[in-house]
Amino acid sequence: MIPIRRGVILPFIAVLGVSCSSSSSTSPATTSTPLFVFAASSLTKAFTQIGQDFHTAHPNVTVTFDFGSSTDLASQIQSEGTADVFASASGTAMDTLQSAPGVTDRTSFATNRLVIITPPDNPAGIASIDDLAGSDVKLVLAAEGVPVGDYARQALKSAGILAQATANVVSNEDDDASVVAKVTAGDADAAIVYTSDVASSGSSVRSVAIPSAVNVVATYPIAVVTGSTHTDAATAFLDYVVEPAGQATLKDFGFGPAG
Amino acid sequence: MLEAAIEVPRGDVTVAAAFSAGHDETVALLGPNGAGKTTIVEAIAGLVPTASGTIVLDDEPIHDLPPERRPIGIAFQDGVLFPHLSVLENVAFPVRARGARPRAARAHALELLGRLAPGIDPGAKPGTLSGGARQRVALARALAGTPRVLILDEPLSAVDVSARAELRALLRRTLGSFDGPRLLVTHDPVEAMTLADRVVVLEGGRITQTGTPEEIRDAPRTRYAADLVGMNLFVGRLMPLEAGVGVLEAADGVVTVPWPEGVAVEPIDDVLATLAPADVALHAARPEGSARNVIQGVVEEVAILGDRARVRLSGSPRLVAEITTGSVARMAIRTGGAVWASFKAVEIHLMVERGPTDTL
Amino acid sequence: MALASFGAASVLLPVVALFVRAPWSRLGGALSGVGASTALRLSIEVSLAATAISVVVGVPLAWVLARGEFPGRNLLRAVVVLPIVLPPVVGGVGLLVALGRSGVVGRWLHDALGLQLTFTTAGAVVATTFVSMPLVVLATEAGLRGLDRRHERAAAAMGGSPWYVFRRVTLPMVAPQLAAGAVLTWARALGEFGATITFAGNLAGRTQTMPLAIYQARQVDPGGAIVLSLILVLVSVSVLVALGGRLTGPR
Missing domain, CATH: 3.40.190.10 (Periplasmic binding protein-like II)
Structure with missing residues (x-):
């Protein structure tokens, strides 16, 4: 186990x-x-x-x-x-x-910078970080305490949508690989991970950039x-x-x- | 009236039987262990599939019905009571299974238990009961569903000798008052002879003889049937010896017999001969006299029945003799001791004709 | 005797270590801080639901395995047992591919019925059931195989329809094995981690059962993780002791 x-x-x-x-x-x-x-x-x-x-x-x-x-x-x-x-x-x-x-x-x-990823068909129509606050978005983050999870919350806070986006969280994953897996499987609408996580993902996910003003650089x-x-x-x-x-x-x- | 003509596969062999039981008749299926008796009644109850055949109850075929829809009550060998249910629920089971309300079913079960198994705690679990008590409960359970056919499978086999007489009396009363055909499966000739109106002898998956207890006693067709009623039976090739006399070459010995009247003097195969045990005389030393058959043997068993003793001898051939207990004492006959037996040729009854069902 | 002591010690040692290292001084704070009661309640709900489903689905499955005569029965048994052998994560991945929103069946569930199992408590129950059901199936099948069939035949001869016989004779007679299997299933369900986090995700109050909470607490509060572990140990031991004596002791 x-x-x-x-x-x-x-x-x-x-x-x-x-x-x-x-x-x-x-x-x-x-x-x-x-x-x-x-x-x-x-x-x-x-x-x-x-x-x-x-x-x-x-x-x-x-x-x-x-x-x-x-x-x-x-x-x-x-x-x-x-x-x-x-x-x-x-x-x-x-x-x-x-x-x-x-x-x-x-x-x-x-x-390493943060990036939003969605399934290729982008079911929730995510075009910017602000869309993560929309209703009925299934958002997956890494858990608090995991660096990428903490960074993602920091970025959401900078964008002023921490509360709404946190309410959309359907799962707090252990690590970035698990976060990416939930999106490639098509079960989550969006997630925030490192750019390095998706550099080799090819067409299995779609990336949406996070503006430098609110992005967190690790x-x-x-x-x-x-x-x-x-x-x-x-x-x-x-x-x-x-x-x-x-x-x-x-x-x-x-x-x-x-x- | 129950009429069964069935073939039931069992392992490598097929058990085949055709017999009937009248409405107020108790028919015993009598045979040694492994003869196929239980297989036949289970086929009648629908518990084992038949290869072919018909089972008709009061002109109504029941062989295509699933077991739960056949109007048959069985008291199984060893009872086969449900271990997780109380005595009361065991007896109520057939009633409830057929849709009765639990309350009514229990009332009916209590009434039956009071009649057939007084003194047995209805709340007890079957595991705590003696063999005799279990059999009484099994009998009550067999009757509880008000079946039209009653089947008792070896009802006395798991019962202590001390409890047997009482239970046998109960069985006799129950069988006698049951409104419909009754089948009694047993390997015990006394049970068959004392409880049944008619006996079907089953050996090796085949019926070897059918008749009333008296008919079978007078004319057993097989060694088994003969042994059952205490009759010596010899089977073999009959050869002429001298005028009016022949020898019967049985598998385990030769006996001198009178040549049957009206039968051509030539060797005849498959001849049956019976000899009543009472016609066999025993002697401590080789007897002098006119008896044609004198055989030395070793005593295998001495069974005392009142003032008579049945003495079974190993020898060539094997014999059963019936003598007085006084003679047993006088000759100091004991198991393992050597003894001489003699009998006259004229005491031997020959049966030259043989039926098609005989399998010897 | 020596081997038995060693065996007992190997199980006891980590549990004792948890007690030794537990941050007793801030027990109360650790309890509330890591959402212990939420996770514990969810764990109990999910494990009981998974056990109930396992029994309802597993008993017929055990019956088919024990009594059915059809080609591929051994293959079916192997498939049923597979979740015991596989790493639970593999089960989670398999469930994701099958029942996820884009999965083979999940796609249909989502498009036609608007159902999504992932990230829901129902999904946690599905994942937990998948992993723990084989235990009750195997125990019940063994019980059915060991049953003296004469009783069922007698019940049929007494006028019991197949369903009536199953309900009043077969099932009560395998009840001890069924109950033992259900307890094992429940224990396995309570500890389930890999398939749940992989398939259902990890969200407090919805899919975060005790094992997931313990795992996440390790990141932020190792002391809290120990407290949560101890709670799980205490709950499991007390239930197993309460039931175990009844299941294996004299009846």
Whole structure:
């Protein structure tokens, strides 16, 4: 009965990169450095791609991802302390970690904006954020406490329709993936998620932009976790994310540049 | 009048039977375990499907009716009372099932219980009752739906010997006063002989003999029927021996018999011969005398009936002898002991003709 | 004995830990703060409704499985049991595809009757029933198979129509197994999470049952989550103790 919420752990074993490593001029890696990256679940697709690319560039490093809610990951790192790198969807989760056990090289690497999504046929005729206050709109949000859920309420408040829109909420989902699923299934009329959530959704959902004036921009920080035993590899991964190659991949998956 | 002519598949064999029971007649279906007796009555009640045949009650065919619409009351072997219902609700069941109000049904059930099962708590659950009490309740339940045919399936088999005589008397009264045909299923010859007007002997899924108890006693057609009434029966090939005398080669031994009058002197197959147990004499030592048949055997059983004892012998052939209890004591006859038996050829009755239903 | 102690301990340990870690000092606040009473009432309503539907639909299903003779009976049984084996989330996804507003059947329900199950309490009941019904079906089928058929035949010979026999003989005789199955179904329904949140969504007062409330409370108030968990444990244990003794003890 434990729901599968934590992202899938994706190990990139050295063997997978064999064809690439042959192009490397370095001698075959005698030992492979394991690197544990804990990342917000909204980063799942982008980081999976970045992880493959990074392994091509650094065949002697084996990156293992643990995707999940930023809050959950932060508390897990605090109690278990197995992470080398933490990439969070919110500053607060990173703040938690910064207080204990501490982080280094903290930097913002991406931004994510909110967007309204509807089923392709847009049954409730949503054309702007104000339409979310209309009667008989079945609106799905992430639950309070989930970053994207809190951000969505913030945007609705800025638009001055928090009360009406909240009354239209038919479900508070656990995470953004569940929110998107309710819309792609056609059961909800509208939802608010990250742009990164829909970048790869194709035609299964329709996007309605939220004006910058009321939109909430989530800034994603990344840092090396104090206590990491592979700080060199961790720093190398962090650098790769903020360098042009990593940034291009993030852009492909719907993220904006930091600052 | 109930007339049944049915074939009922049961496993690999088919039970086939054609018989009737008159309006005020009790017909016993008598046979060993596995003969198909219960199968036949269940087919009549509609509880097992028949392969073919007709069941007619008072000129009205009932074989196409579902069981609940056949006007038949059954007291099942072991009772088969509903364990979750009280004695009263068990007896009221057939009444309520046919649409009566619960109150009226219970009143009727109480009246029946008072008559057939006095002293049994109507509120008790069947699981707490003795075998005899259960059978009384089952009898009341069979009668409760005012059926036109009454069927009793082995009504005494689960009853203590001590309670049997009383229950047998109750059965006799109940059967006698029932207004319609009655069928009694039993493997016990005493039950059949004492309760039934007519006996249908069933063996291996076939009727082997039908008749009044007296008719079957006088002329049993099978070893089973003969054993039932205490008659020795020999079946086999009859061979001429000397003038007026032959030998009957039965499966388990040879006996010397008188050649039947008016029958050609040549070997004859499938001849039946009976010998009354009272005509068999027993001796502690090999007897001298005129008896043609002298057989040594071992005593298998000694059953005392009043001043007579029935002694069953293993030997070639097997025999039952009936002697006085005084003789048993004088000769110190006991189970397992060796004994000599003798009987005269003229005491043996031969039946050369055989009926088509015989299956020996 | 050692293994039994280990087994009991493995069940007891998390429950004891919940007691140890419960924020007793702010119990009252945690209770009201996370909408415990709303979620508990909804949980009880949904689980009882799911149990009732499971019995009404499950008993005929068990009868067909136990007594029916038709090709594909074993396949039908496998399908009926499937929700026990599948992760509940899969059940939720399946229900969404079948009964969601755009689902195979749900589309028709919505267009023709204006019915939408998703995001409604009825939807929560459907999801919960889907997951928990197999338990009462299996228990009742086992009961029917173990039944001495002579009693039903006797009842038919006593003039009972098939329905009358079923009502007054078959059903009462499998009542113990049926009741045990219903209790298991109810217990399973009370703890149902995955199918409900996937199919019916999560909204306080409408689809947010205790397990969903506990799960959501973890995000904002871990102490509240423990309090809610304890309430669920207490309710479940007291009902199971009250019924369990009667079901398995001497009758």
